[in-house]
Amino acid sequence: MPRVKTEQKRRAILDASARVFSKHGFHASTVAQIAEDEGIGLGTFYRYFDSKLDVFHAVIDEVMAEVAVVLAPESASASTTLDEYRAQVERIGRGLFDAFQQNRALARLLFVEAPGISQELNEKLKATVTFFGIATQAYLENGITRGFLRKDLDVEVTALLVNSMVFEGVRQLAANEAPAELARWTKAITALMFEGVRA
Numbered sequence: 695m696p697r698v699k700t701e702q703k704r705r706a707i708l709d710a711s712a713r714v715f716s717k718h719g720f721h722a723s724t725v726a727q728i729a730e731d732e733g734i735g736l737g738t739f740y741r742y743f744d745s746k747l748d749v750f751h752a753v754i755d756e757v758m759a760e761v762a763v764v765l766a767p768e769s770a771s772a773s774t775t776l777d778e779y780r781a782q783v784e785r786i787g788r789g790l791f792d793a794f795q796q797n798r799a800l801a802r803l804l805f806v807e808a809p810g811i812s813q814e815l816n817e818k819l820k821a822t823v824t825f826f827g828i829a830t831q832a833y834l835e836n837g838i839t840r841g842f843l844r845k846d847l848d849v850e851v852t853a854l855l856v857n858s859m860v861f862e863g864v865r866q867l868a869a870n871e872a873p874a875e876l877a878r879w880t881k882a883i884t885a886l887m888f889e890g891v892r893a
Contacts, residue, residue: 704742706732708756711749716799720750720807747812754808754815757800758822764789770832776842782833784884787860791876794864801868805861823861827853859883 710732714723725746729739743749768786773779794801808815830853837843863879 707742708753712753712799715807716802720811757804764793771836779837779842780888787880787883790860794867795876801864805865805868826857830857
């Protein structure tokens, strides 16, 4: 039972930290604000986390894990036709956008607050971009193997380009007060991938 309570308290502090960071930004936030939001003393906070940066790292890890959950039900090799492939791309895109739409604080923390805070955090973000690039690359390779994507496609660079379009859509969502037109972003990205821009 004590372990369950420990995990619950840690979870509660993480949630409070995410709220405070998304409201005030990392630099303007304080450990005192996090403790006040959760209704705990500073000593309790420091029992679970070493510093504001330590808890921010933990919050970003949680954000990344939530994003990874969107990809979990999908398989890079599942699509056997172009229609299935396009539907899968749209489904993944909608899933990512919906996840961030439902929790705009996550988008703000990952794409607005996290970059530049520390070298270690920058490396973590870079590793995340690489991870998603490798995942997307597997989907592109399946398209080539099945014959509905060009054989000469540079899958490594193309994967990063596709992901950068999605990330920019999420960044727009995080940076703007008005909700982003997520359906429009998904449609535009999918159209660019499958039809290009040529008349």
